[in-house]
Amino acid sequence: MIQYITLGTNNLSASAAFYEELLKEFNASRVMENERMVFWMPEGGGPGISICTPFDKSDASFGNGTMVALAAADKAQVDRIYNRAIELGAQCEGKPGIRGDVSYAGYFRDLDGNKINAICFV
DSSP: OOOEEEEEOSOHHHHHHHHHHHGGGGTEEEEEEETTEEEEEETTOOOEEEEEOOTTOSOOOOOTTOOEEEEOSSHHHHHHHHHHHHHTTOEEEEEEEEETTTEEEEEEEOTTOOEEEEEEEO
């Protein structure tokens, strides 16, 4: 159902460097970029992710209660994504672990404060 998501940024170059490294875990590569956005798609297709400075030129901000979930294949991939995000400057919002009885997830905020989690179902 989801084709791609877009996250706002106030520092395109720093955000692009963060996601360039983080999205390697999904074999994603840049498929489009211009002066205000960068877009990645995973190898073989599937939902993509983009970052952009807001069209209205106001500051980008994150939504309270808004979160993007990255589908991981297994617990090991959740751990790799979470740990890499923290190494790249993300802030912890919940270390990887079992959530409820059905999932394993790690939560973090990217360089602009957008809340992301890496999740797999167990």
